[in-house]
Structures are given as structure tokens and as C-alpha cells.
Amino acid sequence: MAKGKKSESLKIEGKIFGKWIDAVSIIDKLVDAARADVFRGLKYLVVEKINTACGNDEALSSYDTEIYEAYMRLIDAYRRVVEIYLDAERPVTSLPVKEIWDGIYEVLMSRLMAISEKDSFANPVQAEKKEIVSRIIVAAAEQIDSITKQISDSCAENEGFAIRQKLLAMEEIGFEDVRDICAKIADDAKSRSARDFYGTYISAVKLALVNLNDLSERQNVSYYNELLKEEQDLLRQIVVVQVMALEKANSEGLATRAEADVLEEALNVLREAHQRESGEVDRIERLFNESAARNRENMGKVVMDVESEEDFVASFDEITPFGKDLPTIFETMRQSFVKAQTAFLGATADFVKARLKMYSDKLVLHAIYHNKKAASILMMMSSDIAQCLGGILEFYNENSEHLDNCDEKDIVKGVAETISIKIESLNEAVETFDKDTTELFGAFLQREITMVPEAADLFLAYIIENLLPLGKEEKSGAKIVKRLAETALEQKGFDEHKKNLGKVLAKTTKRLEKRMLAFKRDSLFYELSTFEEIMYYSVSRLRESEDGCLLGFVAEIDGQYKRTGDILAKYGVEKIVPAAHDAFNPKENEVLMAEESEGFKKGEIIKTVNSGYRQGEVIIMRANVIAAR
Numbered sequence: 001m002a003k004g005k006k007s008e009s010l011k012i013e014g015k016i017f018g019k020w021i022d023a024v025s026i027i028d029k030l031v032d033a034a035r036a037d038v039f040r041g042l043k044y045l046v047v048e049k050i051n052t053a054c055g056n057d058e059a060l061s062s063y064d065t066e067i068y069e070a071y072m073r074l075i076d077a078y079r080r081v082v083e084i085y086l087d088a089e090r091p092v093t094s095l096p097v098k099e100i101w102d103g104i105y106e107v108l109m110s111r112l113m114a115i116s117e118k119d120s121f122a123n124p125v126q127a128e129k130k131e132i133v134s135r136i137i138v139a140a141a142e143q144i145d146s147i148t149k150q151i152s153d154s155c156a157e158n159e160g161f162a163i164r165q166k167l168l169a170m171e172e173i174g175f176e177d178v179r180d181i182c183a184k185i186a187d188d189a190k191s192r193s194a195r196d197f198y199g200t201y202i203s204a205v206k207l208a209l210v211n212l213n214d215l216s217e218r219q220n221v222s223y224y225n226e227l228l229k230e231e232q233d234l235l236r237q238i239v240v241v242q243v244m245a246l247e248k249a250n251s252e253g254l255a256t257r258a259e260a261d262v263l264e265e266a267l268n269v270l271r272e273a274h275q276r277e278s279g280e281v282d283r284i285e286r287l288f289n290e291s292a293a294r295n296r297e298n299m300g301k302v303v304m305d306v307e308s309e310e311d312f313v314a315s316f317d318e319i320t321p322f323g324k325d326l327p328t329i330f331e332t333m334r335q336s337f338v339k340a341q342t343a344f345l346g347a348t349a350d351f352v353k354a355r356l357k358m359y360s361d362k363l364v365l366h367a368i369y370h371n372k373k374a375a376s377i378l379m380m381m382s383s384d385i386a387q388c389l390g391g392i393l394e395f396y397n398e399n400s401e402h403l404d405n406c407d408e409k410d411i412v413k414g415v416a417e418t419i420s421i422k423i424e425s426l427n428e429a430v431e432t433f434d435k436d437t438t439e440l441f442g443a444f445l446q447r448e449i450t451m452v453p454e455a456a457d458l459f460l461a462y463i464i465e466n467l468l469p470l471g472k473e474e475k476s477g478a479k480i481v482k483r484l485a486e487t488a489l490e491q492k493g494f495d496e497h498k499k500n501l502g503k504v505l506a507k508t509t510k511r512l513e514k515r516m517l518a519f520k521r522d523s524l525f526y527e528l529s530t531f532e533e534i535m536y537y538s539v540s541r542l543r544e545s546e547d548g549c550l551l552g553f554v555a556e557i558d559g560q561y562k563r564t565g566d567i568l569a570k571y572g573v574e575k576i577v578p579a580a581h582d583a584f585n586p587k588e589n590e591v592l593m594a595e596e597s598e599g600f601k602k603g604e605i606i607k608t609v610n611s612g613y614r615q616g617e618v619i620i621m622r623a624n625v626i627a628a629r
Helices: 002-017 023-054 065-086 097-113 124-168 175-213 219-251 257-298 309-318 323-338 340-398 409-467 477-488 492-537 548-570
Strands: 573-576 589-595 605-610 612-615 618-621 623-628
Touching: 023 124, 023 175, 023 309, 023 323, 065 097, 065 124, 065 219, 065 257, 097 219, 097 257, 124 175, 124 219, 175 309, 175 323, 219 257, 340 409, 340 492, 340 548, 409 477, 409 492, 409 548, 492 548, 492 605, 492 612, 492 618, 548 573, 589 605
Parallel strands: 589 623
Antiparallel strands: 573 612, 605 623, 612 618
């Protein structure tokens, strides 16, 4: 490798100074690139084979994630019972019924408090499974890289010199010669690596089978399997002991009719959870034991169909260096080899474009990153708000049989339909916003690409001007070129280019800021504002109902409304909610209605109907208020 780097340095020096081209460095580059291209293709092929084998769910554990899902269903049942207990509108106060009810709550609440943060997000069993496969593939890829390096180092010292001698003896290199050399390089790389690569493939598959199927060694699988059984035992005890006590208390008339309804609702949740999950726990336990036994039986063996070494090596035939690009690569090499003088301009021009593009891209990508981040945060905030509204619809759908037949069914249906429309409108607005911003950034990048050549000539002229006085006795040409590239952009001639680039960046940023402001005002906060109107005009009419399910629907709306406020605060959005008797502020408030009211002075706010919204110093939407006249 040290020799290859030296050759590369000589090649650059020869091109930049325009005095000579070292044909050896060009040939070495072709040989090294051909070999690297073959190994890159082989590595991709082997990794894909490992990934395919590890993804065969019929041979690997496929049911283990059900353990966590069953556990979370029990936890969800606990939450539902706790929510029933905490419903202040339906208290249980009669003794000894309350003592039993409190005991159930304390037990279930203690289990909920013990849940770790990871239990609230992605399936940790599935994540553990993916991490095992990913780790095995990464290790296999690293082993392939190590094998490749050893082979490449050995090849560089052996056949590279012979190939250079053959090509240097010719007056002109023919395409057939280069194609034959590349084919020889490919065949050599395949033959040298085939056995080791196959060994890596088999080892990775074996390791995947052992690690994935040996569930007793899988930390999260074992943890949730034991936890599931514990929760099932706990639930069985509650059903057998405390639930029976509650039923006895109900039968003896120790609870009121309303309390009995509350308790019966909770009992149904616990009974259903126990009945549903008992069979599931037994099934999972049986599969768990069967998998452990099967893994012990097959430990150290390949327990699934894998390719034979013969078939494995045969699949290497499709890997060839450069593929359809070989003619182009050959022509580039031939021109460099035959026409040393023209290579100077070509190499220097390529170097200049890369440096200039690197400078421009750094500024562009920095601006795009921050702008995209701002747009992404806005879409995440919108998504979070949509999820809140979706939570209301979920409650409605789960209880639609009752809600659609209650006395206030028309109001309830109207609320549900309006919220559904809001979710659809918000999602459509997010989709449109995402498309608009994506097109904005794409168009900006396209414009920036066309700007690069405008400054390239100046950059190239500066480098050539400073290189021409230097003679061939100069031995640090590469360092000089690097220094010139670093100082070129500091020259006065690039001021206009920098200004133009800065203007485009500022213009793009301004357009995005306007688009984001319009989206907030016309879509996101508009939907939130009209959601408050629903609460003001419709939901308020449901609060006096004695229907428990209907009050639950109201509680869900209130809870999700509070959650929207928390989400806004999380993203730095402040609600504008003027209090009664506050003075009217035209910058923050908009009069929806003016009326006379005892105790209020002219211009004082009587009531806020719709909140306004502020983000930093920007007033996005004014609050709608009723003011005194």
C-alpha cells in the first residue's frame, strides 16, 4: 500500500506540473481499481447471502416477539382498570367494597410504575433480534475486509509488476489486452477468496442460528417470558381472590348501583384479559421450550438449507470488474498513457471542480440541513397533534355502539366527524408541505450545480498561474497544489461567487420560512383553533350528561386537548390565552364579538374563545376573544 500511495503521488505531481506522466502509476491504478471493484462486488454478494439466510423466519425464531406483545396486552388491561379507578366522575366509596377496590388499584398501579421506558416504545424483543443479525453481518463484513486486505497486499507484490512490464512493452495498449488483464485479476481474486468467503458465510449463518434460536440466552426474550408468566399469575390471583370478593360484596348489596357498574366494567376487563392471555401464555411457553430443545439438538450444525461451496463459488461468476464501464475506463487510461500533456489539464480541472464543489456544497448542505431540520420539526409537531385528534376517534370507534345511541348522539357524531375531517385536512396539508419543501430543496441543489463551472475557470487559472513558474526539480508538488486550493477561494475574484451563493441560500431560507409560517397559520393552528370551537360550542353541551360512556368521551377530548398544549410547549410554541379583565391587545387579540357585560370596562376581555399562538417573537395567530364595549 505504501508503494501504491507513492505511485499515486507521482501521478499527481506529473499531471499537475505538465512535464511527464508516470505510466506505471496509471497501470497500477487500473490493477488496484479492478481488484477493488471485484472485491467490492464479492463483499456485497456474500453479505446479501448472509442477510437472506438470517432473514428466513421459518428456520429462525419467528414467534419470540409475541412474548412482548402478550405482555403489553396485559399491561394495557391494567391501564384500563386503573383509568376506571381514577375516574373521578364514578367514585367507589362504600366499605368494604372500596378496600378491595383500592387493593386491586394498588397492585396494578405498582406493576405499571415498574415498567421501564423501553417498554413504552418499540418492541425490545424484535429490536434485540435485529441487533443480533446486524452485529453478525457487521462482523462478517469486517472479516471479509480483513481477508480482502491480505489478498490485495499479496497481489500488489506479485502480479502487479509482471502486468506493468507487459503493458509498458507495447507502443499502444489495446482494449482486448486490458479486458484480458481485468479478467485475470477477477479470476485471481475469486480463487484466492472463495474458500475464506464461504467459511465466513457458513460461520455467520451458524452463529445467527445459535444466537437467535437459543432463547434462554436472549436477554430480552428471557426477561419478558418470565415477566409474562409473573403477570399472568398475578392476574389469576386477582381474578380468583379479589374479584370473587367483589362479586360477593355486590351480591350482598354492599355497593350502590353506580358502584356496581364501575366494578363490573373493571371485572370484565380483568376476566377478558385472563381468559385471552392464559391460552396465549401456554402456547408461547410450549414454543419457547420446543425452540430451546431444538437448538440444543442442532448446536454446532447448520440447521437450515444453505448453499454448497460449489454453488456458492459458482455465483461469483457474475462479478466482473467495472462491468459495462470498462470501455470508458480503458479509454481514459489509454489517453493518459499516450497523451501525457493533455492529462495535466484534465487532472487539474477535475481537482479544481472537486475543491470548488466541496466549498459550495459545504455551505449549501449546512443551510439545507438546518432548514430541513426546521421543516422536519414542524411536520413532527403536526403529526403529534394529529395523533392526539386520532386518540379521540379511537375512543369514539371503540365505544360507537353506545355513543351512537345515546341521547346526545347527534352532537357526538358531529364532533367525531369534524375531528375526522380535521385529521384528514392536517395530514393532507403535511403531505403538501413536505412535497413543496422537497421540491424547493431539489430545485436549489440543481441551481447550485449549474453555478460551479462559473467559478471553476477562475479557480483553475489561479492554480495554473502559480504552478507554471515551478520547475521539475520541485519535489513537493502535491503539497503546493493543496496549499493553492486552500488559498484560491480567498482571492478577490471569488467575492462575487460567494455573494451569489449567499443570496441563493438566503432566498431559499426566506421562502421556506414563509411556507412554514403559512402552514402553521392556515393549517396546523387553524385546525387547533377550530378544535377549540368544538369544545366551546359542542363538547360543553355534553358535560352535564350522566352517561358514563359519554363522560368518558368528554374526558378523552379534554385529555387530548391538554396533550396538544404539552406538545406545543415541547416545540417552543406558546398559547396566547388572555384572562378575563385583561386589556385588549390588537397585536395578540382579535375581537370575535363585542358585548356589554356587568363588571367589565370598555376594551376589557370578557372571555377567550380561541387561543392564539406565538413562537418566539412571532405572533402566528391572534386569539379570538369576546370583549366588552
